[in-house]
Amino acid sequence: MIRLRPEQKLAERSVPITPAGYAALQARYKTLFEDERPKLVEIVSWAAGNGDRSENGDYQYGKKRLREIDREVRHLSKRMKAANIIDPAEQPDKARIYFGATVTLADEDDNQRSVTIVGDDEADAGAGRIGWNSPLARALRKAEIGDLRIVTLPSGTKEWEVIAIRYPE
Structure with missing residues (x-):
């Protein structure tokens, strides 16, 4: 079995994207990671300090939404790493x-x-x-x-x- 170096694997999986499309991916990543996630972490932390977590809606919803955000951030990060930015004008x-x-x-x-x-x-x-x-x-x-x-x-x-x-x- 032939093993590829990590940089070869990435090159094979490169995904073409326009500069505008890449900018949109970056903007979504930034919004999730720098805006939504910190606010949600603060809410979950506050809700956890309120005591019983089994019947705490803010805590349960917050944890669920935090998992969704983390999943999307990981997905966007992988897509940006695999992106091959191609400017059609060139x-x-x-x-x-x-x-x-x-x-x-x-x-x-x-x-x-x-x-x-x-x-x-x-x-x-x-x-x-x-x-x-x-x-x-x-x-x-x-x-x-x-x-x-x-x-x-x-x-x-x-x-x-x-x-x-x-x-x-």
Whole structure:
């Protein structure tokens, strides 16, 4: 069995993310760790000093919420360590679809749709941001204007034509 050094494991697990997405992760981490958690620790400490903890709602709720915060802080910390920050504006080949591209697509019925390929942590399909590892993003990788791509979705297969590719300035 071949063992990888820790830095090799981290490189293999690197997760692409835009600078804005990374900033959002950092902001959430900071809010939880520096604001919410200290306030909650203070409440739990106060509630613990009130005596019987078995029927103390402030203590029980506080401990439960503290565990939730700690779990999310650990998750965010792991995601930030594995993050590979990629600025889409610095993409050298802007004629093809890579991470950070905003792509205009047309289906068989000539219905157009515009999507931006972002990191999986910052994906929001309703806002037109799809994750790098989503079926549509995987099918579109390295495509050029005019290329046809068949995408297998949960609802079935669909063919998309690349109409336009844009990157932020």
